[in-house]
Amino acid sequence: MSQHRHGSTPGEAGGVPAFPDLPEATIARLPEYLRALHHLAETGAETVSSEGLAAAAGVNSAKLRKDLSHLGSYGTRGVGYDVTLLVDQIEYILGLDKNRAVCLVGVGNLGHALAGYAGFASRGFRVVALFDADPKKVGERINGLTVQHIDELDRVAAEESIAIGVIATPPGTAQAVADALVAAGVTSILNFAPGVLAVPPNVDVRKVDLAIELQILSFHEHRKASLTALPGGRTAEADNQEAVGS
Amino acid sequence: MSQHRHGSTPGEAGGVPAFPDLPEATIARLPEYLRALHHLAETGAETVSSEGLAAAAGVNSAKLRKDLSHLGSYGTRGVGYDVTLLVDQIEYILGLDKNRAVCLVGVGNLGHALAGYAGFASRGFRVVALFDADPKKVGERINGLTVQHIDELDRVAAEESIAIGVIATPPGTAQAVADALVAAGVTSILNFAPGVLAVPPNVDVRKVDLAIELQILSFHEHRKASLTALPGGRTAEADNQEAVGS
C-alpha cells in the first residue's frame, strides 16, 4: 500500500473531481477493463500491470494507462494497479454500484433469450420487468418474472424506478415503444430493432444491429478476396452466388 | 473528370478503382444507409437527396455526402441520388451480392433465437449450418436446419464455403470454438461471448456484448444524475445504495 487514500470512498480519492468528464472512447473501453479485472480477481491476482491488463482487454498498454489516468491516479509505479481497488473505482464511475433496474419490452424470439440471460445480473443489472403487447404472452413466466402487458409500463416503471429499457420488438413498433418508454420516465434505451429512433435529447440510445455487424464483416471478406485476386483476373469468390431456394 | 456510366456494372463506373479503401467509420455507416435506402425504395421513391437520406439514417448530411463520395460519384447535382443505383452500389461494396454463407455455433438460449431470425436472410446472408457440442442438441431441427455436431465443422465449412461464423457458446469455450472456426477456414467471426478472442491477423472479429452496452448507458445515467444533483439537491438515485461519504 502507499500513502494514497486507498480504501476511502470510491470516486473521492486523488485530486480528481467526483465526476471527471471522460472521453467517449474511454467510457466504451471501461467495461472491457472491468470484465478483464473480474477475471483476474478470480484467478487470485492482487495487482496487475498496465501491460498485463491491456493484454487481457485486447488493447494497447499506453491507451489503457491514459484511460485509467482519467479516473485518477490509482496505480503504483513499479508495481501496477490494485485489482480490487480498480474494480471498485470503475464500477463506481460506471454507476454499477446502483444495481440498476432494467425492463425488457418484446418477449419474442430474441426477448425470450434476453430475459433468461444470466449475464445481466452478474454485471450490475437487475431485469425487473418484462412487457409485451400480445395477450397470449402476458402472464407467461420466464426466469421468475411474469410478462406484463405494455399498458402497465407507466405504473411499473415508476414503482421500480426503471431508468433503462431494452427494446426487442419488431422494427415497425420500435418507435412507439421508445415513445412509451420515454413517457414512462426511462432515460436510457438499448434497441435491438433495426432503424433509427427519435428521442428527446436527454435520453440516450444505443443500438445493436446484428445484420450491420455481419455486413461489416462481409465488406472485409470482399476486400480480402479482391486483394488476393489483384492481378486483375477472376476471383474464386465469384462462383459462390446461386439461388438456393429452400 | 470522367464520363458517368450509370447502369453499368456496379463497382466499375466513374473513375474510382473497383475497390477504394474506405475509412472504417464510413464502412460502419454504409449498412445504415443501405437499410434506409431499402425502406425508401419500398415507399416508391426514385431519388433521394443527401439531406433526406441523412435524416433517414440519423446522420449529418455532410457526413453522408462525404461517405458516398468515397464510393464514387453516384449522385446528380440538383437532383439527388438514384435509390436503386445506390442500393446496388453499396451492396456491391459490402459484398452482399454474394449471399454469404454463415454458420452458427452454440444453439442455446441465444443461438436458438439467432437461428430463427429472419433478419439475416433479408439482408444478404444465408445461415447454412448450426453446430453444438451437446449430443442432446444435435439432430434438433430449427427453421429448416438440423443442428450438427461441432466435429462436423471442418467438413461442412468446406462443402458450403463458409467464410463467416457466429459464436454463441459460453465464454469459457469461445476461444476453442474460434480456433476451430479458423482451422475450418472461416475468416470472419461475430462473437457474442464476453471476452477477447485471439485469432490470426487475417481473421476479422467483431464482438457484441450486451452487458457492455448497458454499462455504457449506466455511465450516462450516473453522469446525468450527478449533473442534476450538483445544485445541492438529493437525487432519486442515491437511495438504492448507501450514501457517498466525505
Add this chain to the structure above:
DNA sequence: CGCGATTTGTGCACGCCTTCACAAGCGCCT
C-alpha cells in the same frame, strides 16, 4: 437559350483519439 433554384462533391480547419517516448516515482536488494 439563359437564368435561378437546387443539390452534390470537396477543400479546409478543428477537435478527438491514438501512439510514442520518457521522466518521475516506487519497491527491493545489497
Add this chain to the structure above:
DNA sequence: AGGCGCTTGTGAAGGCGTGCACAAATCGCG
C-alpha cells in the same frame, strides 16, 4: 542508505473523423 530495475503517468506529435462553407454541376422554366 543508496542504487537499480520496473511501471506509471503524461507531454507531444501525428492521424483520423467531423462539419462548415462554397464552387461546380444539373434541372426546370420562362
